[in-house]
Amino acid sequence: MKWPPTQMSLMRMHWLVWAGVWIIIFLSLIGMDGLPASLIFASIYTVFYALIIHGNANYLLPRLYRKGRIKAYVAAVIVLLSVAGISKGMGVFFIYNNWFAEQKETFRYIYIFNYLVAGVLTYILSFLYRIALDYFTLKRHTEEIIFQKTQAELNLLKSQAQPHFLFNTLNNIYYEAYREAPRTAHLIERLSEIMRYFVDESPKEKVLLSTEIQFLENYMALEKIRIRHGVDIRFIKESCRADDYVPPMLLITFVENIFKHGIDKSSSDNAIDIWLVRSNGSLYFETRNKMPQQPQINGPSGFGLKNLQQRLTLLYGDTYELNTNASGPYFIASLKFPVN
Known part of the structure; x- marks a missing residue:
C-alpha cells in the first residue's frame, strides 16, 4: 500500500530544490570567478533568494496578506527586500574587495540598486513558489484522506464478521429478556443500535x-x-x-x-x-x-x-x-x- 507523503518528505524536497539552485549558480560562476569565490558567492546568492522567497511565501503572505493586513504586508515586503538587497550588496562587495580583488574597488550605490531589482524579481517568483506549495499541500491532504478512508474500510471489513448473525442473536436475547427484565432488554436494544451504527453508518462520509x-x-x-x-x-x-x-x-x-x-x-x-x-x-x-x-x-x-x-x-x-x-x-x- 502506498503511504501518504509526510511533512518530512516535503522538507527533503525543499532542501533538494535549494541544493539544485546552489549548484546552478555555482556552475555559472566557476568559469569566471574560480572555485573559492564561486563556492562563497553561490552560497550568498542562494541564501539571498531563499530569504526573499521563504520570507514572503511562508511568513508574510499567510500571516499578513491573507489575514487582510495589507498595509502591514506592504511595509514588511519593503523591509524584507531592502534588508536582503543591502545585506547581499554589502556582503558581496566586502568579500570580493578584501579576498579576491587584485585591486580594491570603490563602493558604488549602483551595486545596491542592482541587488534590489534582483530582489523584486525574486519576490515575484515567490508567488509561484507559494502556489506550488499550496498545490502539494492540498495533494498531500487529499492522499491522507484517501489513505485514512482505505484504512477505515479495511478495519471495517475485519470487524464485520457475520454482523447479521450477531444482530439476530441480540434481537432474540432482547425478546427473551423483555419478559423478565424490561430494563435489561432496553439496554440490549441500545447496544444493538450502537453496533448497527458502527456497521451501517460509521463508514459513510x-x-x-x-x-x-x-x-x-x-x-x-x-x-x-x-x-x-x-x-x-x-x-x-x-x-x-x-x-x-x-x-x-x-x-x-x-x-x-x-x-x-x-x-x-x-x-x-x-x-x-x-x-x-x-x-x-x-x-x-x-x-x-x-x-x-x-x-x-x-x-x-x-x-x-x-x-x-x-x-x-x-x-x-x-x-x-x-x-x-x-x-x-x-x-x-x-x-x-x-x-x-
Missing part, C-alpha cells in the same frame, strides 16, 4: 445529525450502568434540523473521555452537561463535567484529541474551533464547525 444524537444517547445510557452512584446527564439540543448532516463519530470523543477520565466513581455528585446548538450555519457542541477530586487526566487527551484535531483539519481546514480548558471545578470542551 456524513450521517444525519439525528442519527449521531441517537448514537450519543445510546452510548451514554450504556456507560451509566458502570457508574455505581449514578450520574446526572443533561443533554440540551437547540435549533437542530432534521436534514442536517455531520461526519460520523465526530462528537463522541468529548463524551467518551468524560466517562473515561471525568467521573468520580466513589462520588454521588457526578453531573454532565452537554449542549448541541445550531446557529448561523454552524454547529456548536460543548461538554462540561465536574473534575474528580482524585488526580486524573481530565477531558480529551492523548491520541483521542490528536486524532480529532487531525480529522477536523482534513475535513474543515481552518474553519473549525476546538477548545479544552478548566474553569473552576469544571472541565469544559467545545467544538464549533460548519454544518452541511
Whole structure:
C-alpha cells in the first residue's frame, strides 16, 4: 500500500530544490570567478533568494496578506527586500574587495540598486513558489484522506464478521429478556443500535445529525450502568434540523473521555452537561463535567484529541474551533464547525 507523503518528505524536497539552485549558480560562476569565490558567492546568492522567497511565501503572505493586513504586508515586503538587497550588496562587495580583488574597488550605490531589482524579481517568483506549495499541500491532504478512508474500510471489513448473525442473536436475547427484565432488554436494544451504527453508518462520509444524537444517547445510557452512584446527564439540543448532516463519530470523543477520565466513581455528585446548538450555519457542541477530586487526566487527551484535531483539519481546514480548558471545578470542551 502506498503511504501518504509526510511533512518530512516535503522538507527533503525543499532542501533538494535549494541544493539544485546552489549548484546552478555555482556552475555559472566557476568559469569566471574560480572555485573559492564561486563556492562563497553561490552560497550568498542562494541564501539571498531563499530569504526573499521563504520570507514572503511562508511568513508574510499567510500571516499578513491573507489575514487582510495589507498595509502591514506592504511595509514588511519593503523591509524584507531592502534588508536582503543591502545585506547581499554589502556582503558581496566586502568579500570580493578584501579576498579576491587584485585591486580594491570603490563602493558604488549602483551595486545596491542592482541587488534590489534582483530582489523584486525574486519576490515575484515567490508567488509561484507559494502556489506550488499550496498545490502539494492540498495533494498531500487529499492522499491522507484517501489513505485514512482505505484504512477505515479495511478495519471495517475485519470487524464485520457475520454482523447479521450477531444482530439476530441480540434481537432474540432482547425478546427473551423483555419478559423478565424490561430494563435489561432496553439496554440490549441500545447496544444493538450502537453496533448497527458502527456497521451501517460509521463508514459513510456524513450521517444525519439525528442519527449521531441517537448514537450519543445510546452510548451514554450504556456507560451509566458502570457508574455505581449514578450520574446526572443533561443533554440540551437547540435549533437542530432534521436534514442536517455531520461526519460520523465526530462528537463522541468529548463524551467518551468524560466517562473515561471525568467521573468520580466513589462520588454521588457526578453531573454532565452537554449542549448541541445550531446557529448561523454552524454547529456548536460543548461538554462540561465536574473534575474528580482524585488526580486524573481530565477531558480529551492523548491520541483521542490528536486524532480529532487531525480529522477536523482534513475535513474543515481552518474553519473549525476546538477548545479544552478548566474553569473552576469544571472541565469544559467545545467544538464549533460548519454544518452541511
